[in-house]
Amino acid sequence: MGSAVENSSVEGPAVEHGKHRKTLGALVVVLAAYGIGLLLGLPQNATELVTHAHTEHHAEPHTEAHTSEAATPSTAGHDSHAGHDSHADHAAAGEPHAAAEAHASEATAPPYWTVTPFVLLLGAIAIFPLLPATEHWWESNLSRFQVSAVLAVVTLGYYAFLHSAPVDAHWPAHQTVTASDGAVQTGFVGAILGNALLSEFVPFIVLLFSLYTIAGGIRIEGDLQANPLTNASFMAVGGLLASFVGTTGAAMLLIRPLLETNKERRYVSHTVVFFIFIVCNCGGCLLPIGDPPLFLGYLAGVDFTWTLRLWEEWMFVNGLLLLTYCMADQFFFYPRESIRDIKRDITQTRRLQISGLALNGPLLLGVVLAVGLLDPKKALPGTDWHAWMYLREVVQLLLVAVALWLGNPRVRSANGFNFHAIVEVAALFFGIFICMQPALQILAEQGKILAESLSPAGFFWATGSLSAFLDNAPTYLVFFKAAQVPGVVSATGGVPEMVLRGIALGAVFMGAMTYIGNGPNFMVKAIAEKSGVKMPSFFGYMAYSCAILLPILLLTQWRYLSSL
Numbered sequence: 001m002g003s004a005v006e007n008s009s010v011e012g013p014a015v016e017h018g019k020h021r022k023t024l025g026a027l028v029v030v031l032a033a034y035g036i037g038l039l040l041g042l043p044q045n046a047t048e049l050v051t052h053a054h055t056e057h058h059a060e061p062h063t064e065a066h067t068s069e070a071a072t073p074s075t076a077g078h079d080s081h082a083g084h085d086s087h088a089d090h091a092a093a094g095e096p097h098a099a100a101e102a103h104a105s106e107a108t109a110p111p112y113w114t115v116t117p118f119v120l121l122l123g124a125i126a127i128f129p130l131l132p133a134t135e136h137w138w139e140s141n142l143s144r145f146q147v148s149a150v151l152a153v154v155t156l157g158y159y160a161f162l163h164s165a166p167v168d169a170h171w172p173a174h175q176t177v178t179a180s181d182g183a184v185q186t187g188f189v190g191a192i193l194g195n196a197l198l199s200e201f202v203p204f205i206v207l208l209f210s211l212y213t214i215a216g217g218i219r220i221e222g223d224l225q226a227n228p229l230t231n232a233s234f235m236a237v238g239g240l241l242a243s244f245v246g247t248t249g250a251a252m253l254l255i256r257p258l259l260e261t262n263k264e265r266r267y268v269s270h271t272v273v274f275f276i277f278i279v280c281n282c283g284g285c286l287l288p289i290g291d292p293p294l295f296l297g298y299l300a301g302v303d304f305t306w307t308l309r310l311w312e313e314w315m316f317v318n319g320l321l322l323l324t325y326c327m328a329d330q331f332f333f334y335p336r337e338s339i340r341d342i343k344r345d346i347t348q349t350r351r352l353q354i355s356g357l358a359l360n361g362p363l364l365l366g367v368v369l370a371v372g373l374l375d376p377k378k379a380l381p382g383t384d385w386h387a388w389m390y391l392r393e394v395v396q397l398l399l400v401a402v403a404l405w406l407g408n409p410r411v412r413s414a415n416g417f418n419f420h421a422i423v424e425v426a427a428l429f430f431g432i433f434i435c436m437q438p439a440l441q442i443l444a445e446q447g448k449i450l451a452e453s454l455s456p457a458g459f460f461w462a463t464g465s466l467s468a469f470l471d472n473a474p475t476y477l478v479f480f481k482a483a484q485v486p487g488v489v490s491a492t493g494g495v496p497e498m499v500l501r502g503i504a505l506g507a508v509f510m511g512a513m514t515y516i517g518n519g520p521n522f523m524v525k526a527i528a529e530k531s532g533v534k535m536p537s538f539f540g541y542m543a544y545s546c547a548i549l550l551p552i553l554l555l556t557q558w559r560y561l562s563s564l
Contacts, residue, residue, distance in 0.1 A: 020404045020412070023419070027401040034394045046172040046389035047376045108165035109445035114158050114438035117151040121435050122469060125428065125516060126538035141423045148431025155435050159188040167191045168441075171199040172389060196433040200474055203393060204292060204433075205426050208248050208519045210367050210396040215245075215252035216417040217360040217407040222352035226262040226345050228329035231271050232322050234258045238275070239283030239318045243290040245364050247280050251520045254279060256415055257352070259531045264345040267333040269535050272528045273544045274325040280520040281512035282317050285310050285504065289368050291518065293467070293476030293507040299375055300480055301493030302500070313505055313560055320552045356411040363399045370395040421526035425519050429471070432516065436470050443470075443478050457561040459483065459502035464510030464553070472511035472518055479503045502561055509553055513545045514538070 037043055124147050128138040137143050159167070166178045169191035177191045224230045234254055241250035258275060262268045284290030286307055288298035294307055337345075373380060374392035443466065454462060459479060467475045480495060480503055488494040495503070511518035515525055515538055525535050536544060 020409065024401055024404045027397050027404075030397060031394060031401070034390065038388065043388035043390055047386050049173040050376045050389065051386050052173070109441040110158065110163055110165075110438045112442065114155070115436075115442070117154045118432070118435035118439055121148065121151045121428075121431050122516070130537050141420065141427045144424060145427035145430065148428055152431045152434035155437065156189050156192060158438070159192050160184050160186070163188055168195075168444075170195050192434065192437050196437050197430075201430065201433045202390075204473065204519065205422075205429065206393040206396055207246070207292070207295075207367070207371065208425060208523075209422050210400050211246050211249040211364070212252050212422045212523065213400045213419075214360050214363045214367065214403045215249045216415055217403050217411055218253055218354065218356040219411045219415050220253065220257040220352055220354050221350075221414065222257060222261070223263070223348060223350045224261045224352065225349055226265050228326045228334060230261065231258065231329065232326050234261070235275055235278045235325065236318075236322060238279035239322075242279055242283035243286035243314075245368065246289050247284040247291055247518065248520045248523070249364055249367075250283065251275075251280050251524050255524050255527055256531075259528060259533065263531075264341050264348060265337055266341055267336060268533050269528075270328065270333055270544070271325075272524065272533060272535060273541065274321060274548075276521050276524055277512045277545070277549055278318055278321050280524055281518055282321065282509050283314070285314050285508040289371055291508045291511070292473035293511070294504060295371065296473050296477045297480060297493065297500075297504065298372075299377060300477065300484075301489070302495075303491040304372060306491050306500075307504065310501065310504065313501075313556060316559065317509060317552055317556055320555070321549070324548055324552070356408060359406055360403055363403050366399045367396050370399070416530070420530065421523040424526050425522050428516070428522065429519065432471060433474075436474070439470060440474055440478055443475075444481070454499075455561075456498040456502035457557050459499050460506040460557055460561055462506070463503045464506030464513075467507045467510050468513035468517045471516065472507040476503060476507035479507075498561075505556070505560075509549075509556070512549055513542065515541055 034043070124138075128134040128147075161184065163185065164179050166176045167188050169175050169177050171194035177187045179185055180187055234257070238250045238254045241253065245253070255272075255275065258271070259268070262271060281291070285294065288294045288302070288304055288307060290307070294302075298304055370392050374387035374395060376387050376389055376391075379386055463475060463479045480493070480500070483496065483499045483503065484494045485496075491497075492500045512521070515521045528535050535541070
């Protein structure tokens with residue numbers, strides 16, 4: 001395994017710096033394009049649309065909003081604000097024609113069979129790496145993107161030619177798109193692309209890319225003794241960092257030194273799996289920056305510090321995971337290591353040294369501040385100014401450019417840093433975000449009905465089980481909207497606090513159930529495999545999560561949610 005790590009940097013810092021220059025050039029082009037957009041007033045106009053819609057939504061009286069939901073229950077799960085209320089008022093006033101028009105303009109979810117492309121994409125991710133005929137072909141990110149794009153086109157084809165009911169569009173602000181007279185429903189396709197890519201994928205991948213790239217310029221170098229306590233310490237530190245620099249940032253900081261520490265050991269994959277459980281997921285529930293679903297909750301009105309109230313659940317779950325890891329490694333995996341490998345591990349140790357932190361540490365903090373402050377829906381604290389559309393993402397990319405421009409290429413070369421892992425995530429999630437739109441619309445339509453019958457524990461399992469396969473960020477948002485009481489402004493965004501606990505904990509913790517539940521899961525898997533670790537297959541990983549994580553989550557529900 002050691003040779004694989006060493007060979008990753010054989011090209012040397014000069015070659016790596018040349019590759020990063022191309023990325024830097026692309027970033028300059030993006031930043032320049034945004035500057036031109038500012039001159040044309042495009043981001044500013046988009047922000048005005050967002051703030052206008054957001055202000056109208058929060059200005060609605062609670063009783064009126066309640067009447068609207070009673071009149072149109074099938075749309076309550078959507079992000080449907082202004083527009084539906086007026087229809088409900090006319091209906092209540094005894095205008096049947098207006099009520100009929102309101103019903104006709106309601107967004108209706110597609111039939112269940114439209115989730116087939118999404119299921120096929122999940123099947124490809126799970127099965128192609130296992131088949132001899134596709135195993136090596138699937139290793140290419142181009143191959144992954146081809147499958148992802150083809151299935152995305154199939155989904156878009158349904159909306160272009162077969163769908164006829166109105167569609168809720170969420171970018172740049174909420175609107176309902178109705179069918180046109182043409183044979184091709186370009187409006188539906190545009191709405192789905194806006195929802196999937198412009199509203200969800202772009203902020204998602206820019207945040208992951210920024211944390212991944214900046215953290216890649218920090219090297220924690222050393223080779224400690226790879227015993228259970230050492231590995232558990234890596235995970236404990238990562239679980240704490242995850243809430244403050246994001247699960248992606250913490251994972252990128254610590255996965256390489258963890259792999260380097262364990263390079264003399266034969267049994268390493270279980271350590272990486274527990275690392276994914278803790279650092280890539282369960283450790284990130286204390287702040288909105290920690291995990292993408294909590295970030296979406298913050299954007300939807302939850303106070304930035306509300307998630308700190310989840311500290312008991314955070315300690316409970318991560319503590320049990322660390323204890324389980326220590327016991328499994330101490331009594332099962334570590335005794336199976338050869339005497340020769342144990343001796344090498346004990347004798348070939350080096351103390352930890354950190355490089356690249358002086359530059360990239362503040363840049364990581366800058367990403368956190370950009371995410372927390374530059375939300376177009378919310379005024380900058382102490383001012384009436386709302387950030388321009390995508391300014392948050394542009395600032396993150398600017399920080400990435402600074403990291404690549406001023407950073408030491410030798411540090412990245414020593415890390416074996418490349419963009420393969422983040423490109424893999426982008427290639428797959430491009431298709432996932434498009435293909436899962438029918439599933440999200442079906443869930444949104446049925447969400448309110450489902451929400452009325454769910455306890456906080458029910459929200460925990462409903463949100464969590466779907467988060468494992470639909471990606472936890474948009475799934476969180478669907479259940480959040482389903483449980484939200486319109487017109488109510490509170491620290492929890494209008495959602496009853498214990499219900500929000502169930503939604504938040506389910507989305508964060510159960511994002512660890514599969515490789516696709518959360519973006520960093522795939523990146524850590526890819527980095528480990530590039531370092532020579534044979535990671536479990538899609539189903540093999542689920543065997544770990546069902547056997548280890550699921551019982552802990554059952555205990556969590558019993559301890560914190562069952563009595564409510």
